[in-house]
Amino acid sequence: MISTNADDRFRVPIEELFSSRGRIKILKELATSSELNISELCRRVSLNHSSTKSHLEVLIESGLVEEKMFGRIKIYRYRIEDHRARALRNLFGLWQS
Numbered sequence: 001m002i003s004t005n006a007d008d009r010f011r012v013p014i015e016e017l018f019s020s021r022g023r024i025k026i027l028k029e030l031a032t033s034s035e036l037n038i039s040e041l042c043r044r045v046s047l048n049h050s051s052t053k054s055h056l057e058v059l060i061e062s063g064l065v066e067e068k069m070f071g072r073i074k075i076y077r078y079r080i081e082d083h084r085a086r087a088l089r090n091l092f093g094l095w096q097s
Helices: 021-033 038-045 049-062 083-096
Strands: 035-037 065-070 073-078
Touching (some): 038 073
16 A cells, blocks of 8 residues: 555654664754754764664655755754654753753
């Protein structure tokens, strides 16, 4: 059966999404910064390139983050248009206040 729900293509269980402190740090940073290249993101969250890249792959699969290419440069963008991404950003804001 083929699903017509657009959200079905983003199939990462919430438990997997929040199972890693590194992934949560990346989500928080992108939620406040909107978009960053991987080098800057690594620096800000204090993770190595390989770990950051593997976390980003899960976040892209979840639909919360998008990868954009500008020539050879990859930019990672928090998809604020996604209702789940907006809810997470609000949660992060409440948690820090």
